[in-house]
Amino acid sequence: MELIAFQERASSQIAERFFDYSTNPLMVDRTTTIPFLQTLVAITGSGKTLMLADAVSQMRDGLGVAPVVLWISKGRVVVSQTFENLSSGKYADNLSGFNIVPLLEVAPDHLSSADTPVLLVATVGKFAVEDSSSEDRKVYRAQLDLAEESLWDQLKKRRTEKGQRRPLIIVYDEGHNLSDLQSERLLELSPDALIVASATLTLPPRLNNVMARLRNDKGWKDEDFSTSVSSREVVLSGLVKERISIDGYITPLEPALDNLLGDLKIAQEVARDHKLPFTPKAIYVCSTNTVDGMSIAEDLKRPFKERQARPILIWRHLVEVAKIKPEKIAVYCQLKFSKDSPKPPEMHLFDGGEKDYARFTAGDYEHVIFNLGLQEGWDDPACCFAYIDKEMASARQITQVVGRVLRQPGAEHYNDPILNTAHFHIRTDEKGVFDDILRDIRKDLASEHPSITLVVKDEKTRGKRDRIDPQPPRTIPTVGIESSRALEPISRIVRSIMDFRSDAQNTVGQGAGCRCSKR
Structure with a gap:
């Protein structure tokens, strides 16, 4: 799906900020990074899912190893629609090349590929429990027919066949539902990026430590944590x-x-x-x-x-x-x-x-x-x-x-x-x-x-009409362009243009080369 100008600016800003940060990220220890944190603040109807998908696609293009993307939301209906739209629906072309699967259907091969990016879709209920050792959720159980480790542990490691650790990008749609418990579980995965989409900028207290490190060590200000979409541009669009x-x-x-x-x-x-x-x-x-x-x-x-x-x-x-x-x-x-x-x-x-x-x-x-x-x-x-x-x-x-x-x-x-x-x-x-x-x-x-x-x-103003039909009715003609006579001249020009869409014709020509030697 084609992006509108404001959508493209927002997705590009998220991706550019991620690349700026990932060149020199903050570290918790030698192997664990402080995640890049960004909120996409946009009103309902602005196309948040499309902007997030495009941002993820741009981030994928700039990474040396194909990333793992965990795309989550609270509501089962929201997640179901997201999976359909991203895998085979209106946003599928925006994530070309991604292997898109529900979280609980992921296989070890999905997580070990260095070349094929994988996007996992899930509700927060799949992992948001107080005690992850209780095996109350399938994601914390070892699937012995597939792997000796639980899916959650595989996500933590996410190693390729050559031992490289794959980048993890977490996208939380409808981010006003993000809680401290969910944040705790997500940070266990040591993500490289956490992107939260919501109509308002609100983050749970558990992320305060992440924000404090970014403020103190990177000099981030409030506006650096947020990519905001102008509601005026959304209305005008x-x-x-x-x-x-x-x-x-x-x-x-x-x-x-x-x-x-x-x-x-x-x-x-x-x-x-x-x-x-x-x-x-x-x-x-x-x-x-x-x-x-x-x-x-x-x-x-x-x-x-x-x-x-x-x-x-x-x-x-x-x-x-x-x-x-x-x-x-x-x-x-x-x-x-x-x-x-x-x-x-x-x-x-x-x-x-x-x-x-x-x-x-x-x-x-x-x-x-x-x-x-x-x-x-x-x-x-x-x-x-x-x-x-x-x-x-x-x-x-x-x-x-x-x-x-x-x-x-x-x-x-x-x-x-x-x-x-x-x-x-x-x-x-x-x-x-x-x-x-x-x-x-x-x-x-x-x-x-x-x-x-x-x-x-209200009761006093309800009788006032905010629309008045003209009396008598008036008709205003619309202006159109009658361009049928231009069809044949344009067709002649198009037929004369070289066609490079296949190797069958017009794709072989003479070339020349030049070499310069200097002693």
Whole structure:
């Protein structure tokens, strides 16, 4: 995949800083280096995985021995998507020549090759345990049919057949999940580089010693630890939306849903009128098995139409009031039912968590009801609208959901601003709560998404229209270039150009040489 200019600058900066450091690295002892440490700070939707892949590829090209790359993240869904994208998906060409395998499927031959770089993909759960001697994880057990040592010990040594130690590059995606325990385990491997990608620059205290050595002995400043991507460039590139709109409600559930559905209908009509290849979608974030205003679980034996769990209320409103077809709605949460009162057969319920994820993504649902469990890993750029229920309405949870709605469909901005806006409809208990949430959201957005405009609506300002259709309707023609007459002249020029793509033609010619002797 081709990189945008800001992506190329970021990946090149990481690689160049690594090479500058690796020429004279700091040492813990004669065989253990202080790792090169770098954070990639970029907003959601900026293409962090692509930048990391390109940085790793550049680092590989400058190393004498093929490296081992350990690419990790916390969520199983994120890791599964990463493996697919890097091995055979949209980023495969950016890691040409790499042998990409899941960590637990690696064989000793993968780690002993001096010529073929290997990239191992895993969740942190594969190794992040307090006691690595307990053999509670497969990575710490010796696979006697393959090797006498555990995979973890092989990673520590990573020797080629000639005894050379291979460089180890660790990439941690969704780095805000990096903990002290994970850092401890990763440092056991004596990596040559640790690259952490996140929307914000936060590292666990366990890495303070590494940072202190780099500061004291190398003179690094704060900016040397971080490669930051300008959010303004990300917005201008069309990868993310230009605007965030927040509607606050101190009302029952239904009015908030009706307003969201009204805005969604307008956006879908605009997309149809412009003949765009996507349909705007909506997500609904709520608690699962509790009743509004009560912390206890609901009685599962009640008839379906008497149930008060939020996913059921939202689903019924969409189906019975808004007349949305059930096949367009997915419920992705562990919503419980009893044998006496089962779910309706037309309800598409995905209650198996990550086990159901592939089945869920196979359906093109326009409305998705879920709790916070769907956040990391699920990215659908067509998702433009979000309803957030009051028990989920904290500033931290809302800013987490922002990333699910921020990506721009088609990676381009459109003439109508409704398609360039992430719409949030938030229900709270009282106005003071919404004001507090809004203040915290402004603070978070100012630091994480400073180039995205924030528009806030409440009961007083909701009636003000931010779009006015022209009356009478006007049509403005677009300008195009009719170049069919240039086709034949251009073809003649192309046919006259020498073709060096194969040895069959136009590749043999006369040459001349020159030799100079000096006594």
